[in-house]
Amino acid sequence: MKKETQHKREGFSSSIGVIAAVLGSAVGLGNIWKFPYVTGANGGAAFILVYLICVALVGLPVMLSEHLIGRHTKANAVGAFKALQPRRPWFLVGGAGVLSAFLIMAFYTSVAGWVYAYIFKAAGGALLTAKPEDTTLVFNKLVSGVGEPLFWQVFVLLVTGSIIMAGVTKGIERVTKLLMPLLFLLLVIIDIRSLTLSGAGAGLSFLFKPDFSKITVSVILAALGLAFFKLSVGMGTMITYGSYVDKNENLPKMAIKVALADTLVSLMAGIAVFPAVFAFGFTPDQGPKLLFVIIPAVFNSMPFGRVFMVLFFVLTAIAATGAMLSLLEVPIAFLTEQYQWTRRKATLLTILGIGLLGSTATLSNSIFATVTVFGKTFFDFYDFATSNVLLPLGGIFIALFVGWQWGYVKVKQELSNQGQLANDGLARVYLFLVKYIVPIAIAVVLFTGLK
Numbered sequence: 001m002k003k004e005t006q007h008k009r010e011g012f013s014s015s016i017g018v019i020a021a022v023l024g025s026a027v028g029l030g031n032i033w034k035f036p037y038v039t040g041a042n043g044g045a046a047f048i049l050v051y052l053i054c055v056a057l058v059g060l061p062v063m064l065s066e067h068l069i070g071r072h073t074k075a076n077a078v079g080a081f082k083a084l085q086p087r088r089p090w091f092l093v094g095g096a097g098v099l100s101a102f103l104i105m106a107f108y109t110s111v112a113g114w115v116y117a118y119i120f121k122a123a124g125g126a127l128l129t130a131k132p133e134d135t136t137l138v139f140n141k142l143v144s145g146v147g148e149p150l151f152w153q154v155f156v157l158l159v160t161g162s163i164i165m166a167g168v169t170k171g172i173e174r175v176t177k178l179l180m181p182l183l184f185l186l187l188v189i190i191d192i193r194s195l196t197l198s199g200a201g202a203g204l205s206f207l208f209k210p211d212f213s214k215i216t217v218s219v220i221l222a223a224l225g226l227a228f229f230k231l232s233v234g235m236g237t238m239i240t241y242g243s244y245v246d247k248n249e250n251l252p253k254m255a256i257k258v259a260l261a262d263t264l265v266s267l268m269a270g271i272a273v274f275p276a277v278f279a280f281g282f283t284p285d286q287g288p289k290l291l292f293v294i295i296p297a298v299f300n301s302m303p304f305g306r307v308f309m310v311l312f313f314v315l316t317a318i319a320a321t322g323a324m325l326s327l328l329e330v331p332i333a334f335l336t337e338q339y340q341w342t343r344r345k346a347t348l349l350t351i352l353g354i355g356l357l358g359s360t361a362t363l364s365n366s367i368f369a370t371v372t373v374f375g376k377t378f379f380d381f382y383d384f385a386t387s388n389v390l391l392p393l394g395g396i397f398i399a400l401f402v403g404w405q406w407g408y409v410k411v412k413q414e415l416s417n418q419g420q421l422a423n424d425g426l427a428r429v430y431l432f433l434v435k436y437i438v439p440i441a442i443a444v445v446l447f448t449g450l451k
């Protein structure tokens, strides 16, 4: 009998496929939903500037580190550390990553459920109103319900679980490769409409004219957390995906491309949202509902708005699904490789666990509205605990591992594809970053920001 773990390990089949899958992990609700609302809540342009610095100096090196570890060991987040350091507790970093995947999925599937539901609301015409006050009502009604949001969350889990069961190359690669360009194109169209609304200028200055007095430690922590969440780093997703990447892939180049494209999509989502926020007389600090109340109003003010709106939510649902596949792959690669579970069993039990935990996030606006953990609803707690605590902590340890534990010569070999790439200079900058800058910067921001 052939066990799942004894198979020839599956991998991404082409260079384009790799980029598409890694980008498919990075691009998701983080760009379309989270980036705009967190930017709105933290003062706009100055926050974006801090965010960009976090991506370049912290997020990018951590992503590269994860790809190096994953490709070198060809193992899941826990197994990778065990392979490199069998006698030290570094595997706990991977273990924390598996936990993070559960916690992120708990609220991510809830928001993805709203997006799936909005496809049908948009198609049915329920969102066809130019008044954000009315779209706010529609949103509040959805999230304060019980049966409806739970139904969509379960639906999301079943869709994602089925794709996962189809396997890595067939499932993940195929879906993501097709649809990224389409999402990009649609964002261009929405941006144009948003920018041509009268009163759009105020939104643009909110996005691009920094007011440095807005920067506080908690703003910096939010930017750092968003950078981790956005790039899918700090929890082993990129170790897991890195483990499917071919020996000849140029990893630094790939990480840079992915970070650039991901940032571009986030900025484009910001340009879709903020000019409209100001044009329609809203305030930018609406919190998690921002996208859901503003975007329908934008579509309403353009020709064929209903068609485009349906398309927008379909593509956002697909982007969210690509990200969820990568989140699920972390516990599933762990369970199939470390415990020899079949892919089917691992998937089913994982989505069951996420469904149970996730229902507490979904019901945070109804039954559990008054239940709090550290002063936050379940939904906000899962979000905060992952983005602003667990992922940055994971980032510290991943950087320390590559910088101090793995060994200079071995890191350089992996980084240069065993000497095939001439990237000595880059290796030096990278190792300096992961040795000193990344761990120190994160530690300082975490300790001061959490106080």
Ligand code: PHE
Binding pocket: 025, 026, 027, 028, 029, 030, 031, 104, 228, 229, 230, 231, 232, 233, 235, 237, 323, 324, 326, 327
């Ligand atoms: N980067 C994804 C997004 O922006 C979310 C994610 C976080 C995916 C962590 C995997 C791991 O939506």
